[in-house]
Amino acid sequence: MQAIFWSTEEVALRAKQFYEDGIRQQVEFGDNIGKMIVIDAETGEYGIDPTGVETALKLKNKKPTARLFTLRIGYDVAVSFGGASELTTK
Structure with a gap:
């Protein structure tokens, strides 16, 4: 089977x-x-758990080449990076 290359956006x-x-x-x-x-972005198979780690491991064990994506159920954003910042000028 030939690998399909997808960008993270895809x-x-x-x-x-x-x-x-x-x-x-x-x-x-x-x-x-x-x-x-x-x-699994290729098949639509999914699983749910509090952190996503157990499900990701199960899906990867089942299909090592799976392209996985994680969402928080009921929220628009799963993870946020960064924080408040102030710009200072000298």
């Missing part, structure tokens, strides 16, 4: 499309809110 786009096209309706409720969902 992986994110495909996984988000799977999420919006059907996964969201299945998972966004109750105790799932705030948990992490890991989606």
